[in-house]
Amino acid sequence: xxxxxxxxxxxFAAASEQPQGEAQRPLLAFNLVAYDAKGEPLRDLQxxxxxxxxxxxxxxxxxxxxxxxxxxxxxxxxxREYSNRPTGAKLHSTLVxxxxxxxxxxxxxxxxxxxxxxxxxxxxxxxxxxxxxxxEGVVFPIHAMPAADSPVLPDDNAWIGQAQGLLDKAMHxxxxxxxxxxxxxxxxxxxxxxxxxREVGSDFSAQPGRKSLVWISHGxxxxxxxxxxxxxxxxxxxxxxxxxxxxxxxxxYAVDQAERSTTGLNSTDTLQQLAGLTxxxxxxxxxxxxxxxxxxxxxxxxxxxxxxxxxxRWNGKFHKLRVTTGAKGTRIRAIEGYFGDPREKxxxxxLALASLGGADDPGVGIRAAAAPSEKVKGWIHFRIRxxxxxxxxxxxxxxxxxxxxxxxxxxxxWQPEASQEIPTELHLNxxxxxxxxxxxxxxxxxxxxxxxVRKVRIVVRDKQSGAVGSLSVPVA
Numbered sequence: 001x002x003x004x005x006x007x008x009x010x011x012f013a014a015a016s017e018q019p020q021g022e023a024q025r026p027l028l029a030f031n032l033v034a035y036d037a038k039g040e041p042l043r044d045l046q047x048x049x050x051x052x053x054x055x056x057x058x059x060x061x062x063x064x065x066x067x068x069x070x071x072x073x074x075x076x077x078x079x080r081e082y083s084n085r086p087t088g089a090k091l092h093s094t095l096v097x098x099x100x101x102x103x104x105x106x107x108x109x110x111x112x113x114x115x116x117x118x119x120x121x122x123x124x125x126x127x128x129x130x131x132x133x134x135x136e137g138v139v140f141p142i143h144a145m146p147a148a149d150s151p152v153l154p155d156d157n158a159w160i161g162q163a164q165g166l167l168d169k170a171m172h173x174x175x176x177x178x179x180x181x182x183x184x185x186x187x188x189x190x191x192x193x194x195x196x197x198r199e200v201g202s203d204f205s206a207q208p209g210r211k212s213l214v215w216i217s218h219g220x221x222x223x224x225x226x227x228x229x230x231x232x233x234x235x236x237x238x239x240x241x242x243x244x245x246x247x248x249x250x251x252x253y254a255v256d257q258a259e260r261s262t263t264g265l266n267s268t269d270t271l272q273q274l275a276g277l278t279x280x281x282x283x284x285x286x287x288x289x290x291x292x293x294x295x296x297x298x299x300x301x302x303x304x305x306x307x308x309x310x311x312x313r314w315n316g317k318f319h320k321l322r323v324t325t326g327a328k329g330t331r332i333r334a335i336e337g338y339f340g341d342p343r344e345k346x347x348x349x350x351l352a353l354a355s356l357g358g359a360d361d362p363g364v365g366i367r368a369a370a371a372p373s374e375k376v377k378g379w380i381h382f383r384i385r386x387x388x389x390x391x392x393x394x395x396x397x398x399x400x401x402x403x404x405x406x407x408x409x410x411x412x413x414w415q416p417e418a419s420q421e422i423p424t425e426l427h428l429n430x431x432x433x434x435x436x437x438x439x440x441x442x443x444x445x446x447x448x449x450x451x452x453v454r455k456v457r458i459v460v461r462d463k464q465s466g467a468v469g470s471l472s473v474p475v476a
Contacts, residue, residue, distance in 0.1 A: 026314060026344035027062065029306040029362045030246050030335045031210070031279050033298055037329025041301035052307055053322040059307050067210050067302045077208050081369040084360045084471040085387070091209025092299045093127045095145070096292060097200065099217035100174065101133050101193060107257040111216045112171055114288035116164045121289070125160030128296070134174045137192040139200060142170045145207065187226035190234050194241055205248035205360060206455065206472050210302055212280070212295035216255040216288055219267030238270055239318055242277030243339045247359030251280035253291040276336040306362070314340040347466040354470040355408040355459050364390040364460045364469025373446040380447055380475050384458060385440040392464035399428040402463045407447065410455035449475060
């Protein structure tokens with residue numbers, strides 16, 4: 001991954017060396033859940049109400065946006081349309097992952113039965129997806145996320161009426177012993193689990209709106225013995241994974257299937273860290289129903305918050321984060337920290353990271369839809385809308401500026417090949433400037449895709465400020 005990013009950084013360095021205005025400091029955006037003293041979702045939370053402590057230093061929020069509002073602030077997302085920003089619509093997805101790879105026989109049965117009972121009580125299965133992580137380390141879909149060529153299932157709500165039978169059949173199909181490689185090498189099992197969570201998170205991140213991942217698991221140990229007989233520390237990998245999931249707007253609700261109360265070097269630490277660092281929650285065993293209902297229902301209490309850490313925070317180290325408000329009795333749940341990736345400080349490296357990193361970047365707002373081209377067979381037609389308020393344009397008529405647009409391609413991993421940057425120049429009168437501030441800058445174009453591509457990341461770079469945004473969309 002690092003070598004791919006360096007290749008892209010070098011390829012984009014010439015574009016980044018163009019004259020720019022004052023460079024925008026990297027933005028850290030994350031989701032936050034807020035309740036009032038009565039336990040109700042806190043309404044009308046403003047950026048000025050928040051106190052953000054970055055390693056103890058007080059910082060100020062640049063924005064605080066509710067993920068759900070009574071009325072959309074802008075037009076709702078259309079078919080096959082995605083956004084790297086909240087839209088104001090009541091959009092949320094919940095993915096339930098029952099982890100069989102890290103469970104014993106009793107835990108597998110407990111998780112199976114708890115999910116079946118919970119789904120039988122729910123009124124709706126809309127935008128609720130169910131998967132198994134098998135003993136082979138393979139993700140097995142029971143009710144899968146919509147594919148790129150059929151993003152809206154015709155009867156997505158009715159499936160939970162058949163959930164018991166679907167789950168029973170799936171458990172029968174995957175019921176086998178754990179492969180020897182994962183029994184003899186605990187570290188291999190840990191690394192496989194983290195890789196699967198990253199893969200699931202990458203696919204899940206393309207779903208619009210709020211995203212909750214309910215991971216029902218025994219968990220994996222922070223320290224695990226490998227085939228070489230040595231102990232391997234996975235804490236840095238866990239923290240990096242959590243940071244990327246949080247940047248993608250994914251909160252983990254970890255249900256601990258293990259019957260134990262001790263902490264330390266065991267699997268509880270992994271579950272708690274992934275939950276805490278993504279702004280989710282750790283729950284003890286027998287809490288599957290609570291976790292699923294909480295994951296589904298916390299939308300009205302969820303905000304997206306952003307602030308710009310000092311440049312010296314992007315130093316490759318982990319930084320603790322604490323968020324509070326002055327309102328008495330208010331309960332805030334946010335991410336507990338982040339890694340300050342040093343690549344964020346350099347414009348060329350930041351562009352490469354936005355292209356090939358583990359999460360989309362909301363630094364420039366993007367909405368995009370992808371569908372098969374009607375002009376060229378096998379190509380994809382993109383309709384892309386860029387938030388003009390995030391672009392640094394001139395202060396008076398004509399309002400001049402511009403941005404570069406590029407694509408990166410995803411098969412099973414991010415590839416170093418990417419499109420050339422496509423320039424867009426803007427020279428606007430007052431009426432045109434007012435229109436794009438309201439409607440955004442809209443681009444439509446048809447593109448061929450390399451073989452095997454299943455997801456495309458769209459990247460936008462403001463030429464004046466150096467601000468970067470990215471958005472991943474699935475393609476057929």
